Amino acid sequence: MFDLSHLTTLSAALEQSLIDNDIEKIQQLCEDNDGFIHTIEPLTDPKANEQIRQFIMTHQAATRLIRDVHAEMQKQLYRTNKTRKGVNKYKGVKHAK
Structure with a gap:
């Protein structure tokens, strides 16, 4: 079973990165939490x-x-x-100074 509080924290960080369009942060979050993301499974609690x-x-x-x-x-x-x-097709470009 996975940690629901970690899911909440990760979700908030990912949402903020989306709002900021912070590509590097999104990639880092997904890379760092890849193992965790793959352990997520449905639970019996509807709220969860x-x-x-x-x-x-x-x-x-x-x-x-x-x-x-x-x-x-x-x-x-x-x-x-x-x-x-x-641009390289023009003869003078290669020898231009």
């Missing part, structure tokens, strides 16, 4: 299950944010590489 549901929704939102940021970074990297290759 509601906390678990809320955490799951917060965790999914954080995962979507990380995925969206990663996709945007990939697009930016592609554009940068494409621009760099296009």
Whole structure:
């Protein structure tokens, strides 16, 4: 069985990181608590299950944010590489001072 108070603390920290759009903090929280997150199971207490549901929704939102940021970074990297290759085609650019 997992610690419900730890779940509450983690959920609050994750929610705050989402509000702040703090990608590094979200990644660190998820990495540090990965083992704990995988031990979460439904309980017989409906109130506890509601906390678990809320955490799951917060965790999914954080995962979507990380995925969206990663996709945007990939697009930016592609554009940068494409621009760099296009600029190198001009003969004077390689020897410009």
